[in-house]
Amino acid sequence: MRRTLAALLAALPLLSAACRFDQGHFTMLSDFPVQAVDLPEDEIDRLPYVEASDIVPFIVVLPIGERPSVERALQNALLGTNGDVLVDVTVEKEWFWIPFVYGWQGYHIRGKPVKVLHAPDRPRTRRSRLLQEHR
Amino acid sequence: MLVLGAMLAGCRTTEMQLSLVVPATVDLSRVSLDRIGEGVTVEGEDAASFVLLLPLNVLNMEDAIQDAIGGRDDVVLVDVVIERVFWWTVLYGEARLELRGVMVPLPGAPGVEGTP
Numbered sequence: 001m002r003r004t005l006a007a008l009l010a011a012l013p014l015l016s017a018a019c020r021f022d023q024g025h026f027t028m029l030s031d032f033p034v035q036a037v038d039l040p041e042d043e044i045d046r047l048p049y050v051e052a053s054d055i056v057p058f059i060v061v062l063p064i065g066e067r068p069s070v071e072r073a074l075q076n077a078l079l080g081t082n083g084d085v086l087v088d089v090t091v092e093k094e095w096f097w098i099p100f101v102y103g104w105q106g107y108h109i110r111g112k113p114v115k116v117l118h119a120p121d122r123p124r125t126r127r128s129r130l131l132q133e134h135r
Numbered sequence: 136m137l138v139l140g141a142m143l144a145g146c147r148t149t150e151m152q153l154s155l156v157v158p159a160t161v162d163l164s165r166v167s168l169d170r171i172g173e174g175v176t177v178e179g180e181d182a183a184s185f186v187l188l189l190p191l192n193v194l195n196m197e198d199a200i201q202d203a204i205g206g207r208d209d210v211v212l213v214d215v216v217i218e219r220v221f222w223w224t225v226l227y228g229e230a231r232l233e234l235r236g237v238m239v240p241l242p243g244a245p246g247v248e249g250t251p
Binding site for chain 1: 148150158197213
């Protein structure tokens, strides 16, 4: 019995699967309204890319915490940068699963952080509100 | 069939909730939105089915966006929500990305149908 259990446990990693697939390419993604980009395009070309993910683990099939979202991956990518939005953005979905035991899934985002002119007359979303409260 | 019905699972989750999505077909130099928010509500989707656990195709957000804007290269989407709808019965399942947002024409672009 113990041997069978041990064999099953040893076989679990062999059943694991992982993959990352494309969710699309975007010229710009923003979690608050934008009036205009604040940089000439040739300067944007020289900006470095940043990357970040929003990953949520799950046990059996139940996620631990909130579902992953593109919005949070975007906010994670912008943290620590001077940018407000991402331009030239690639979004990918990634997941890993040991069937019916454990896994994780989430969104991976890559883009260039850019400052923009804000539209003051529209409500801002979570990240902007958090940043305002922080300041 | 009863057993399969008992094993039916489904859910709806929000995958993306953003204020502005500029599709890849739009040039960045055109993004100057003085009158942001004036547009028309649009919907789009991308669907996939799977047998057992194997997907027959992969859901793609960009496809849902292109479906919503009809392939135009002179509009952006504001107040965009993309939800994943999913159901599964062990043998067969379907998943769908459903997009809802407001399509706003860029300066110089012809207005969208329904725009005031």
